[in-house]
Amino acid sequence: MQMGMQNLPDSPGRRETAGPAPALSETQPRKLGGRNRGRAWRRFLRHRLAVTGLIVIILLVLMAVLAPVLSPLNPNAIDLRAPLAAPSAQHLLGTDAVGRDLLSRLIFGGRVSLSVGFVAVGLYLVIGTVLGVLAGFYGGAVDMVIMRVTDAVMCFPSLIVIIVIVSILGPGIVNIMLGIGLLRWPEICRLVRGQVLSLRDRDFVTAARAVGAPETRIAFRHVLPNTLSPILVAATFGVANAILTEAGLSFLGLGVQPPTASWGGILNAAQQLSALADRPWMWIPAGVLLSVTVLAINFAGDGLRDALDPHMVLEGG
Amino acid sequence: MFRYIVRRVLVSIPVLFGITIIVFLLINLTPGDPVDALIDPSEPHSPETLQALRENLGLNQPMPVRYVIWLRELAHGNMGYSFQTWRPVSGMVWQAMKNTLLLTGLSLVLAVAIGVVLGIVSALRRYSGLDYGLTVAAFSAISIPNFFIGLLAIYFFAVKLRWAPAGGITTTGVDRTMVTDVLRHLALPTLVLTFRNVAEFLRYTRSSMLDVLSMDYITVARAKGLRERAVTSRHAFRNALLPVLTLIGLRLPFLFSGSVIIEVVFTWPGMGLLAVESISKRDYPAIMGVTLVMALVVLLANLITDVSYAVADPRIRYE
DSSP: HHHHHHHTTTHHHGGGOOOOSSOOOOGGGGOTTOHHHHHHHHHHHHHHHHHHHHHHHHHHHEEEEHHHHOOOOOOOOOTTTTTTSSSSSSSTOOEEEEEEEBBHHHHHHHHHHHHHHHHHHEEEEHHHHHHHHHHHHHHHHEEEEEEHHHHHHSSSOOHHHHHHHHHHOSHHHHHHHHHHHHHHHHHHHHHHHHHHHHTTTSSHHHHHOOOOOOOHIIIIIIIGGGGGHHOOOHHHHHHHHHHHHHHHHHTTTTSSOOTTTHHHHHGGGOOOOOHHOOGGGGGGHHHHHHHHHHEEEEEHHHHHHHOOOOOHHHHOO | OHHHHHHHHHHHHHHHHHHHHHHHHHHHHOOOOHHHHHSSSSSOOHHHHHHHHHHHHHTTHHHHHHHHHHHHHHHHTOBBTTTTTOOOHHHHHHHHEEEEEEEEHHHHHHHHHHHHHHHHHHTTTTTTTTHHHHHHHHHHHHSSSHHHHHHEEEEEEEESSSSSSSSSSSOTTSSSTTTHHHHHHHHHHHHHHHHHHHHHHHHHHHHHHHHHHHHHHHHHHTTTTTHHHIIIIIIIIIHHHHHHHHHHHHTTTHHHHHHHHHHHHHOOHHHHHHHHHHHHTTTHHHHHHHHHHHHHHHHHHHHHHHHHHOOOOOHTTTT
C-alpha cells in the first residue's frame, strides 16, 4: 500500500480519516525563492480563505478560554422549573431536558472540541513521529516490524475501534483522546518515514556523522526537523478530523458524558424525534458551530499546505 | 511481476495475523462479564448456574486457547453465535453487509457521476465565480459532520416536507421485497453519504484535469487547430480520468465502513448499526465478526490496489 500512496502525493487519503481533497495550490501564484519562515507566512496570508479560517480559529480559542466570562449562566446549573424552554430573554437559546442553559453549554462545549482536537493529535503525532523516525532511519528489521504493525492498524475502520476502546475504558474526554491517539498515528508514521528515507543519505546527515554525532541524535536533531512541514499540514487536518470524531461519539452517547457540555452531546438530544422536529433551536446551533470550527481548520490547513509546499522550498533553496 | 505479487501477498500474512490478534485482544480485554448481559437481573441466579453458563460459552478457558479455537473456527467460516440472538454471526454480518453495500454502493456511484462532472466544469472555468463557489461548497461538504447533515435532512425532508421516511429500511407491515418502499427509505441516507463523496471526487477531478490541461500534448492538440470541445473531451478528459479511477480504489473501504454514524441516524440495518448495537450490548462474537470483516476487506482492497498499480506501472515492481 505505501508504494501506492507514495505514487499519489496528492491523493486525498484513505477512509474517513482523509483530509480534504487536493490543494487549492494553483490559486496561488507560484513564486520561487520561498525558503524561510517569513516567506511561508506571507504566502499563507495571501490565501484569503486560510486567513479567514485562522481568524475564526483564534476567535473560537478565545471563546473557549473566556467561557466562564462569556457565558450568561452556569452551563451545568439545572433549572427544573424550565426544562425544554424555548428561546427567551433569560435563555437566549432555550434550555435542555433538565433546564440547563443551552447558550452557556454551547460556549463551554468549545472547550471539549478544541482540547480533544489538539491533545489527541498531539498524542498521535508523538507516537507516529517516533515510530516513523525509527523505521525510516534504522531500516531493516525495525522498519519491517513497525511497517507491518502500521499496516495492521491502518486496516481497521478507526471509528469502530475507537468506539470499542471508549466502551472498554469507559466514556469520557480522556479516553476519547486515547482512542484517537492510538488509532490515527499510522498516517503520520508513514509520512515521517517517507521523509526520513529521502533525507537519510543527504550531505548534512553525512556531515553530522563525520563529526561523530550519535545516530539517535542525528535522527531526532538533524533529520526530524527537516520533516516538520508535511507533519504540520497533516496535523492540522488531523485536528479537524479528531473534532469530528469526538462530536460523532458524543452524538452517539459514547463520548463526553453529561453534565460536561460538548457540541456532540448537545446534538445527541436530536436523536429524540420530539427535539429534532419541534425544537430545532436545541441542536442546530451546536451543529453550525461544529461545522464552522472544522471548516475554519480545514481552510487554514489548505493555506498551510500551499505556504509550506516542499517543492517551492526545494526550488528556492 | 509474479514475484512481486507473491512478495506482496506474503507481506499481507503477518498483517492478517496482526488484525486477528488486535480484534481478539480488544474484545477480550473488555471488563465486564458477557454473562451479565445475558441473564435477567431481576431474577436470582446461583453462582453455579452462572459458572455453568460461562463454561457453556467457553469463557472459562485461558485466553491463548480461546484465540486458537476462535481462529480455527474462523478458518471454517464460523464466526460463532451472537450472545443476543443466538443466530450465527456470519449470517448477521452477511445480511448487514448487503444492506450496507446497497447504501454505500449507490452513494459511491452517484458521487462519482456528479463529482466528476462538477470537477471538470470547475477545472474548465478555473477562477470563475462558479469554480470558487464549488470550491467553498466542497470544503463545506467535507467539514460539516455527516450526522448533522443527516439530522437536517430528516428535519426538512422527513418531518417538514414528508418526502421520505426518516429511518429504517422498510415500512412496518410492508413486504421486504417491495422495491419502491426500500428505495424510499434509501433516499435520505444516500443523499447524505453522497454529499461528502461528491466533494472529494470534485476536488480530485478538478486538480487532475488541471494537471492534464497544462500538458504539452494539449497545447499540441490546440495548435493543430482542434476545436476546444474536442481537446477537452477527447484529449484531456480521458487522461484526467485515470487518477480518478485510483481514487475509487482508495475509497473501497468506504463501501464497508464509511456509513457507521449515518446508519445509526437513519436506523439503517447495516454493518455500522450492527457494530454500534453489538458494542452497547457487549455481544462479543458479533463485535469481533463485524470488526474483523471490515478490517479484512480493507486488507484485501489494499492488496488489489497495490497489485493493480504494479500491473499499470512497471517501475513499482522493481522497488
